[in-house]
Amino acid sequence: MSDAPLISAQSLVKRFGDFTAVDGIDVEVAPGESFGFLGPNGAGKTSTMRMIGCVSPVTDGSLRIFGMDPATDGRKIRARMGVVPQLDQLDKELTVEENLVIYGRYFDLTRKQARAKAAELLDFVQLTERADSKVDPLSGGQQRRVSIARSLINDPDLLLLDEPTTGLDPQARHVLWDRLYMLKERGATLVVTTHFMDEAEQLCDRLVVMDGGRIAAEGSPQGLISEHVRREVLEVRFGHGKNEEQVPKLEGVGGRIEVLPDRLLIYADDGDAALSELHRREVVPESSLVRRSSLEDVFLKLTGRTLVE
Known part of the structure; x- marks a missing residue:
């Protein structure tokens, strides 16, 4: 070939x-x-x-x-x-x-x-x-x-x-x-x-x-994930209208924080450690989820979340 x-x-x-x-x-x-x-x-x-x-x-x-x-x-x-x-x-x-x-x-x-x-x-x-x-x-x-x-x-x-x-x-x-x-x-x-x-x-x-x-x-898919986002994502919810006001309390937790209407995304190398840090700071969300970062996270970071018609 x-x-x-x-x-x-x-x-x-x-x-x-x-x-x-x-x-x-x-x-x-x-x-x-x-x-x-x-x-x-x-x-x-x-x-x-x-x-x-x-x-x-x-x-x-x-x-x-x-x-x-x-x-x-x-x-x-x-x-x-x-x-x-x-x-x-x-x-x-x-x-x-x-x-x-x-x-x-x-x-x-x-x-x-x-x-x-x-x-x-x-x-x-x-x-x-x-x-x-x-x-x-x-x-x-x-x-x-x-x-x-x-x-x-x-x-x-x-x-x-x-x-x-x-x-x-x-x-x-x-x-x-x-x-x-x-x-x-x-x-x-x-x-x-x-x-x-x-x-x-x-x-x-x-x-x-x-x-x-x-x-x-x-x-490569994995290369793009490594380059543009951290290894894991911690998703936390504090309730409608309360997510953004929590951001100052999360300074230094993870590498990047993204505020969405329904939740906060905290990109971190270790999502469980990031969640433990939240609890240490007495910041307790209504719900939390730790997941691996995906190509979708890269895609949305690069192209935005605005709906394109």
Whole structure:
């Protein structure tokens, strides 16, 4: 396997009229890596993915995929790529197998080759028994697995997944994670956008957090947690309207204190020791919880808690 990046972007820009959706980002994705784009709505994730997918032209900067330029080699790049869009684009009047076989024909597979590949992929996503079923009555999780199977029909070198588990229940999400993890173990290169922080922690070797079209942070999930927040979080509640008035009493407890309407978050290397210090100071909350810091804490610190419509 070559050490050259499968995706290389320098000063990548995407504008729509006067609006800049992607504002000069630098990204590299190595072969065999599972790479994530995180960010709130409007952060520029989907615009970036569409440029990588060779369906939206680059406004400015440089983008190379497999060493090729999407502007001139888009067809060659797409032939080596699999895409799982945010919304399933399956033909619901066809059977599961027919959806895969017809898609395989677009990649010049013979009907015999396409059927053999479809059977292999349906076994991989655990849907062999639904091969002759129409797509429409399948559950959301099953349809998502059909989309993943279809995206693999051409044995892609790169798989793009845009919000792969949006709208799925927890059981379906975990089944999908298992299949994607198996692909990762086989050496597949995955590029994922997601709103789910636990999903990013499960699937991504490395990721970027985007906000306002720019990259706010980059690293491994655990590396970002170590860099931007403490190891643990102590969550305490003092009652409605009483949280903020407690802050002066907590000076020096932990590394950072965040005041929320319903609770205080105290970021500390040792959450239990921080709680003991509160009790030593005779500051007794109505309730308390010590938990490990997560990627969600990093995400909210970097992008804020304001709801983005």
